[in-house]
Amino acid sequence: MSDDMTRSVELDQAALDDLRGVVGDDPEFLAEMVDSFVIDARELLSAMRRAVEDGDPQELRRPAHTLKSHCRTFGALELAGLCEEIEQRADDESHERLSSLVSRAVDAYPAVERALKAVRPGS
Amino acid sequence: MNTTQNDSPHGRVMIVDDSELNRRLLHRYLQREGYETVLSHDGVQALAMLREPSTSHVDVVLLDVMMPHLDGYEVLSAMKRDPHLAHLPVIMITAVDDIESVVRCIELGAMDYLPKPFNAAILRARINSSLVSKRLRDMELEYLEQVGRVTEAAAALEAGSYTSSNLDIVALRSDALGQLARVFRTMADEVQAREERLKMQVRELQIEIDEGRQARKVAEITDSDFFQSLKGRADNLRKILEAPQGTGRE
Numbered sequence: 001m002s003d004d005m006t007r008s009v010e011l012d013q014a015a016l017d018d019l020r021g022v023v024g025d026d027p028e029f030l031a032e033m034v035d036s037f038v039i040d041a042r043e044l045l046s047a048m049r050r051a052v053e054d055g056d057p058q059e060l061r062r063p064a065h066t067l068k069s070h071c072r073t074f075g076a077l078e079l080a081g082l083c084e085e086i087e088q089r090a091d092d093e094s095h096e097r098l099s100s101l102v103s104r105a106v107d108a109y110p111a112v113e114r115a116l117k118a119v120r121p122g123s
Numbered sequence: 124m125n126t127t128q129n130d131s132p133h134g135r136v137m138i139v140d141d142s143e144l145n146r147r148l149l150h151r152y153l154q155r156e157g158y159e160t161v162l163s164h165d166g167v168q169a170l171a172m173l174r175e176p177s178t179s180h181v182d183v184v185l186l187d188v189m190m191p192h193l194d195g196y197e198v199l200s201a202m203k204r205d206p207h208l209a210h211l212p213v214i215m216i217t218a219v220d221d222i223e224s225v226v227r228c229i230e231l232g233a234m235d236y237l238p239k240p241f242n243a244a245i246l247r248a249r250i251n252s253s254l255v256s257k258r259l260r261d262m263e264l265e266y267l268e269q270v271g272r273v274t275e276a277a278a279a280l281e282a283g284s285y286t287s288s289n290l291d292i293v294a295l296r297s298d299a300l301g302q303l304a305r306v307f308r309t310m311a312d313e314v315q316a317r318e319e320r321l322k323m324q325v326r327e328l329q330i331e332i333d334e335g336r337q338a339r340k341v342a343e344i345t346d347s348d349f350f351q352s353l354k355g356r357a358d359n360l361r362k363i364l365e366a367p368q369g370t371g372r373e
Binding site for chain 1: 143147151155219242244
């Protein structure tokens with residue numbers, strides 16, 4: 001079993017409380033939002049991988065920025081930090097370094113998804 | 124921007140964000156708080172919607188910074204250059220968290236700046252503060268427009284094209300401007316009525332003058348020697364015609 005399949009992450013409780021404050025007492029809507037996050041996050045990570053392969057910093061910065069924002073909203077602060085680093089270094093970091101950062105983000109994601117599914121109402 | 128008030132007691136908020144997840148979260152929260160929302164997925168669409176009269180009744184704009192096609196800075200700049208949109212309060216709500224971005228947004232005219240993820244209570248407070256500012260601005264614009272109506276009415280009175288109904292809406296105000304409009308309207312109506320009476324008198328005098336002139340002309344004719352001679356001849360002819368048969372000259 002690989003590391004990313006066994007790793008676990010703690011979601012930031014303050015962020016989750018803020019999110020619940022926004023959503024209100026509506027577990028169904030919160031579940032929809034978690035599902036949207038999962039769909040978006042997978043697409044954004046794919047876009048980041050493609051951008052690194054294509055050597056296109058502009059196309060790397062935008063998905064990294066969006067995923068950073070989503071991760072902060074759902075309390076996945078470690079992955080948010082990685083995305084922030086990618087966003088900030090997209091223009092001037094070496095291809096190898098960016099590739100390594102994106103790989104770390106891709107590897108970190110499954111644990112985030114598991115943690116979110118654990119707090120998803122109805123799961 | 125159109126300053127017409129909308130029907131929502133809390134105000135209408137436009138959400139401009141390229142992320143559907145963010146739009147849905149903001150929309151959800153604002154609806155729960157009683158605001159009406161207008162959603163836009165990018166800057167180009169947002170500007171088009173704000174400039175479209177049928178959808179432009181927006182009180183506050185929540186604007187993301189990093190968006191495709193036209194980013195939040197460009198949208199904000201375009202709004203501030205447009206005299207119809209320049210007064211609309213814009214709150215930047217973004218995950219771009221460097222100080223330079225905050226400074227740039229404020230310099231470009233943003234009313235406020237909120238980091239993502241947003242805190243519900245802070246967002247509500249900032250929207251409400253922006254709404255108060257927008258409403259004060261709307262009142263100021265309405266006041267200036269109505270002051271304009273009073274000055275236009277004064278110019279129209281001078282030019283003789285004054286219509287008192289143009290001041291009806293201003294006269295409904297309960298403040299000093301309303302009182303000014305009411306006093307002006309009353310005085311202008313009196314001036315107009317006096318002017319009408321004077322015109323009537325002038326018309327009557329004109330008729331009298333015309334009649335006198337005609338009488339003088341008649342007198343000039345009837346007093347002339349020629350007229351008197353004709354009259355004498357006519358009298359003689361009448362006598363001849365009226366005399367019994369056989370008494371006249373053969």
